[in-house]
Amino acid sequence: MLKVDNKQKQSEKFVIKGNKKLFGEVQLSGAKNAALPMIVAACLGNEFTTLKNVPTSLRDVNILIEILSDLGAVVTVEGTKISCKRGDFPNKKVAPQRASEIRYSLLLLGLTASFSEEIELPLPGGCKIGDRKYDLHILGMEKLGAKIEENERGLFLSSQGLIGNDIEFYLPTTSGTENVMIAAAISKGKTTLLNANTRPEVIQLADLLNEMGVKVTCNNRVVTVEGQDTIPGGVEVSVMPGWDEAVTYAVAAGVTGGEICIPNFNTSFIKEDVRYLNLAGVQVFEWGTSLYVSGKGEKKTFDLFTAPYPGINSDMQPLFATLALAAKGTSTIADLRFTDRFQYVEELKKFNADINSFGNTAIINGGKALKGAEVRATDLRGGAACVLAGLVAEGETLVSNISQINRGYENIDLKLNLLGADITLQG
Template sequence: MIIESAERKNQYIVTGGKKLNGEVKLSGAKNAALPMIVAACLGEEYTTLRNVPTNLNDVKTLVNILVELGADIIVKGDVVACKRGGFPNHLRAPEKSSSIRYSLLLLGLAAAFSERLSLPLPGGCKIGDRKYDLHIHGLEKLGARIEEETASLFIESNGLKGSNIEFYLPTTSGTENIIIAAALAEGRTTLLNANTRPEVMQLAELLNAMGADVSCKNRIVDICGKNQIKGGIEISVMPGWDEAVTYAVAAGITNGEIYIPDFNTKYIKEDVRHLNMAGVRVFEWGSSLYISGKSKKNPFDLFTAPYPGINSDMQPIFAALALVADGTSSIADLRFTDRFQYVSELKKFGADIVSFGNTAIINGGQHLKGSHVNATDLRGGAACILAGLICEGQTTISNVEQIERGYENITTKLTSLGASIYAL
């Protein structure tokens, strides 16, 4: 079932000066949903995923790629049912595969089934050197043959065998690719220095329910390969922790108060620690998360790190928070040293921010004015929205398809909280 894309909007118009108040419900986590959709296609029977953010561009693209390659997928609202079907029914994946990085997982899926596939080089956010060498290293250790061509990767497998694999750097999608491929490999695979963040843990939970044998903890993943994975189960995608942190910062910088139902701090403890240090009060009450931005905002020093540290995805969001802090904050990205393209856009608002190497320095408390800015990538675009919420006057944000890759119905959700934002 191909998902039709809604009419594309090119810009967001944001008028600053509104406090955000009220309830915001989270969508399913994109970075959990995408590998779960691919993994569900290992099954011989339909596996049903609930709470899938099916309005996101990346989810639509991945589903459509899999369908075009023969997978059986049914989408109804936020429910996605998947099974292998005829995957892969073509030797080459469609060209749209180059638009999302998670298309790399199709290599592991094809290899698991002892098939061949040519994949256009993957894309995603343009945030510097995002290598896929660890994907290749891991899949080759399992016995796959991979050729790097000018604009594509070709994989061929005559049956995978378990192996001991060690990553020189923990990678989320690389870990997920090896898990998917090794689920049908002969024997046991042990992956050391894996990224065992929450999304990876839920992938293991899904596969175990489908009939695989995956153990995942403390940067070590063990997979005992099976001859077949039945599938035929139901599971809900975890809520978007990244979305929660973004809306928490939005409440903080606008001096507002919001609550997020059916969510807690389990997966964002380090983010919450920094939010509280910065003067954004975050606490649990019952089954909800409450955020108050009424306190004075303090400067902070932050560096990204693999889970349970602060994910690199969130550093542009914290940069927006630093804009209202009374003093100088620093942010160092230890994963993607070039993830500071958004800095030039924040400067257009009048922000006092500079970046060099893998670090940004923000002198907060400047008077910001609306501007015309560009969403350089997913999180950089979200940072521009946040800056627009606290500016004097109107802000126009272009290239918003980047934002819509990862934030479902963001204008509707912000409007419900009292923001002045609409798509044009």
């Protein structure tokens, strides 16, 4: 397992020498967006719950562990294995200010509410990709009986015990769904959550809660939780491999005209992504327990709309935009969730790319040769898109603000280098 120092210097940049095809095998890390809610949920238990295959070098994972530990939870880390239990969480009424740095700190609301406690939480951070509301988190907590007040310092939650309820979201939020699941785990009665997001990470959270002693069902945008008086924990679960990482490396093979193998992974969670990859001329198929990707064929244009799972996640559209640059002709990408995720478009233009965005749509006229450029990672996936463009651009590319990229990818530079890329760390 590759390891790097988690302390990312703000001045560090990726230096990429492009025009290299990628070939070989790449190992996936555990999925960050599955691991983060699982770590919080593991703290519901009275006994240690152990999570394996956790991407422990990621900044967001480490910040969450620090916050939980500071608030009294017991968390131990050994390589890619984490063991968690409640301990005396919450041992204070104010969460550390560092909780503002990650969006998943919102799940502390559900954890605190389940224990009939109170906490003041600074407003959460994460990628700056437009209007990322937390009103559905508040709705969910209040429907279960908790009280939440918002002030200039953040959110103050108090709970005197939760009672199950029927809750309907006006849109299927991922972390909002997870927050309700965690809160309802220790409650009286049954909670039914309608128009929930039942994407793979949420399904795995449900599986973990069931293993820990909660009764949860999760499918077709409906989640039910039968609350318990207490949760024993004491189980061991492995975090799913990063499907988003798999799509990233598949696109990398596509744009460079290379061929890669992803062992111990299949298409079950990325069927719609695979459909679009195939439409774009990238062959993706399973063989045994591995996934194979060939980007040797001619790239084709496509029209993509993001949608809640099982559709294309909004996270992935910057990557597909880079793939569209390799296809001669016009492709379109419409993001129906986060219109401000198109901040990366201005960065891709610096590569001599013919790409423009307006409203919730990007128009890509592909087939032009890309040239190396100095660009900035605007957010996690926008930064990954810049790395992918740098892989095929003529000359040298410098990508700054790479702490954004390293929030969600473990050792992306080292993994790509093992496939034949030429990426060095500067600064």
